[in-house]
Amino acid sequence: MLETVNLKKVFKQNVAADDVNLYLDQGESVGLLGPNGAGKSTTISMISTLLRPTSGDVKWHGKSVIKNPNEIRDVLGVVPQEIALYKELSALENLKFFGKIYGLKGKQLDKKIQEVLEIVGLTERQKDLVKTYSGGMKRRINIAVALLHEPVIIIMDEPTVGIDPQSRNYILEMVRQLKEEKGMTVLYTSHYMEEVERLCDRIYIMDHGKVIATGTKEELTSILSSEETIIVDFDRPYPNLVNKLEKNESILQVTETDNGIKLIVPKGSRQLGTIFNLAEKEEAQITSINVQVPTLEDVFLHLTGRKLRD
Numbered sequence: 145m146l147e148t149v150n151l152k153k154v155f156k157q158n159v160a161a162d163d164v165n166l167y168l169d170q171g172e173s174v175g176l177l178g179p180n181g182a183g184k185s186t187t188i189s190m191i192s193t194l195l196r197p198t199s200g201d202v203k204w205h206g207k208s209v210i211k212n213p214n215e216i217r218d219v220l221g222v223v224p225q226e227i228a229l230y231k232e233l234s235a236l237e238n239l240k241f242f243g244k245i246y247g248l249k250g251k252q253l254d255k256k257i258q259e260v261l262e263i264v265g266l267t268e269r270q271k272d273l274v275k276t277y278s279g280g281m282k283r284r285i286n287i288a289v290a291l292l293h294e295p296v297i298i299i300m301d302e303p304t305v306g307i308d309p310q311s312r313n314y315i316l317e318m319v320r321q322l323k324e325e326k327g328m329t330v331l332y333t334s335h336y337m338e339e340v341e342r343l344c345d346r347i348y349i350m351d352h353g354k355v356i357a358t359g360t361k362e363e364l365t366s367i368l369s370s371e372e373t374i375i376v377d378f379d380r381p382y383p384n385l386v387n388k389l390e391k392n393e394s395i396l397q398v399t400e401t402d403n404g405i406k407l408i409v410p411k412g413s414r415q416l417g418t419i420f421n422l423a424e425k426e427e428a429q430i431t432s433i434n435v436q437v438p439t440l441e442d443v444f445l446h447l448t449g450r451k452l453r454d
């Protein structure tokens with residue numbers, strides 16, 4: 145339904161998106177996961193025709209959106225990272241303003257506004273000025289604006305960054321409902337792997353402008369099927385122990401966490417004994433130990449050598 149073909153954007157010398165190939169089928173929710181600066185916003189700005197690619201194309205039902213930008217604009221709802229609302233107006237007035245830009249008017253516009261307010265759960269607060277809203281509520285109105293013209297696809301650029309956990313949960317649940325109950329196609333960008341794991345049927349992992357891996361969550365984590373993750377928490381930091389573990393050749397990766405360390409080891413390699421022995425020699429007090437199946441965060445670490453949120 146929607147695909148990008150070798151999509152590229154170069155800003156001066158900076159290649160922000162580098163031969164990005166992705167596709168969305170109808171009714172799918174697709175995640176674009178990557179750290180800050182990976183090229184996610186640049187990619188979706190090109191898809192939504194806000195930014196012209198340096199080369200490559202975006203195709204909507206096989207047709208170039210560069211040549212036919214209006215067709216995709218009609219069916220696309222874009223929720224930008226920045227809040228794009230008039231703070232001195234109420235939510236209702238904002239929705240009326242944006243609805244008119246979309247060409248809606250009269251009773252049809254009023255009906256649609258009440259529908260989208262219901263979806264984002266802000267019917268009761270519609271007459272309050274946007275400046276009195278919390279960050280999460282502003283985001284929800286931003287989403288309501290994007291839904292006004294009944295888009296087929298909704299593109300969301302990190303919609304949960306910097307908001308309270310309650311609004312975050314509300315937004316995640318809303319995205320799930322838009323997909324499950326309204327059959328919308330969703331492109332969701334985030335650097336929170338838990339969100340993408342929870343919401344998306346398929347995931348593209350981006351780094352430095354490139355798609356470095358793609359698949360379902362299960363397919364991506366199976367990249368690490370020969371490995372397992374051991375999380376060890378200590379009563380305090382033990383830098384010597386970390387050094388020794390790093391030197392141990394049968395341990396593939398050592399990362400320091402808030403409370404201890406995270407190790408990636410070959411599956412079934414029985415490293416727990418080694419860890420206990422080294423901890424004992426350093427007189428390190430282990431407070432908990434946990435063996436886990438790999439997460440998308442581990443996949444990212446494996447592919448790039450870095451954490452998603454450095």
Ligand SMILES: Nc1ncnc2c1ncn2[C@@H]1O[C@H](COP(=O)(O)OP(=O)(O)OP(=O)(O)O)[C@@H](O)[C@H]1O
Binds near residue numbers: 155160181182183302
């Ligand atoms: N208008 C611009 N001019 C110059 N460089 C830009 C511009 N927009 C983005 N970039 C650069 O392109 C790269 C990719 O940025 P982009 O915003 O697409 O990443 P992102 O994955 O969306 O990250 P974030 O979550 O921080 O927005 C970055 O190095 C950024 O500094």
